Amino acid sequence: MIVDDSTSMREVVGIALKSAGYAVLEGRDGKDALTKLTGQKIHLIISDVNMPNMDGISFVKAVKQLPNYKFTPIIMLTTESEEAKKREGQAAGAKAWVTKPFQPAHLLLAVQKLCLP
Numbered sequence: 001m002i003v004d005d006s007t008s009m010r011e012v013v014g015i016a017l018k019s020a021g022y023a024v025l026e027g028r029d030g031k032d033a034l035t036k037l038t039g040q041k042i043h044l045i046i047s048d049v050n051m052p053n054m055d056g057i058s059f060v061k062a063v064k065q066l067p068n069y070k071f072t073p074i075i076m077l078t079t080e081s082e083e084a085k086k087r088e089g090q091a092a093g094a095k096a097w098v099t100k101p102f103q104p105a106h107l108l109l110a111v112q113k114l115c116l117p
Contacts, residue, residue, distance in 0.1 A: 003027040003047040016104035030059025039068050044115040049078040060092040073114040
């Protein structure tokens with residue numbers, strides 16, 4: 001699942017994931033993404049931090065409260081590079097932090113490390 005308020009960012013990440021054989025579900029922001037988590041198996045979530053309606057850190061906290069998704073790995077993909085923000089994301093439950101702009105190969109490496117088939 002890709003969660004980002006930028007349509008172009010969702011497209012770029014989606015292309016990288018689909019080209020590597022992954023199926024992709026998208027959310028426009030944390031609130032929208034939560035409505036799409038309806039119990040189906042999600043192997044990994046990639047989320048932006050700064051989004052309207054529900055930011056990425058709040059989204060991660062909400063996901064970790066859902067029994068079907070509490071162990072789903074989450075990668076934060078963001079322009080935020082502050083250590084304090086990274087620690088906040090990690091405390092919320094994020095497993096990795098990738099800074100934009102990113103190399104698709106770098107993101108796919110993080111996905112492969114965290115995504116169990």
